[in-house]
Amino acid sequence: MITALDDNGTVVSWIQRTSQGSGPHTQKLADGKTIAKVSKLGPQRHKATFSLDGRVIGSVEAPAGGTPYGVTRFGGLWVVLDIDGGIASYVGRPIPTRA
Template sequence: MLMQLPSRRNSFRLATTAAVAALAVLTPAAGALAATGAPHTAASGTRPAGHPEGGGQYVRTVKLADGISIGKIYKLGDHHYREEGFADGSSFGSIEAGPAKPYAAGNLNGMITVLDNNGNVVSWIQRTSQGSGPHTEKLADGETVAKVSKLGPQHHKATFSRGGHTLGSVEADGDATPYGVTRIGKLWIVLDLDGGIASYVGRPIPTRA
């Protein structure tokens, strides 16, 4: 339940979904993240900040939600960005969003980071859980409802509604799409493979020199 670390070098568990619209960052609010589950260990082969392995043109640096880590943003092309996370000067992974997959999410021991294909980044620490598997829960804005259904092993779908009106849906399905990610207004939503949901409300992270 949203407690994974990277399973391969230089990649937070990558997650992208062609879903709803552009982004913004957060103010911690109720959402869902399992506080249980065995977190992976950090990816090996860390390297110093300022040496991007994934390439691209450096755009800016942002401070992530744990107050220690930073994210460096690189532009790879039109509506195509990569964010690489660093702690203590060493990389712990990257996520990438592009025209075909406008959102990407990574989870480092409960610190969730989301990137969109315009280079916007959001980051928050998820502390609460409302469950996993098939279930219904209210998200961080206090108004949007997520109904999670199981489509198969490690394959869940979340459908979002507000006031009885359907707003959209995302799926998380295996390694290809380990997280379903979207934004509805200022509400950011990340669906995990086991049906757990993390959600936050907020604005883009300010640029840090």
């Protein structure tokens, strides 16, 4: 089970049987449109760069020696990057931002 908390205090969770891929790789995420390109930065340290329609929309790192994962979201798309480069993603309802 993956559970995440956003900056508005909203919790989202989902069951993920396994992370997709590991190590450096490229994959399509749960929304079927966003692409994650995972690169290795060092031992147990990876970075994922996300693109949509050919343009980069963000990135996240999973560093060794600290939190063993990185998490981010784009609207309703949540993404978790493990230190081994595995990706888990989930599409929930978009969370409105505060004005």
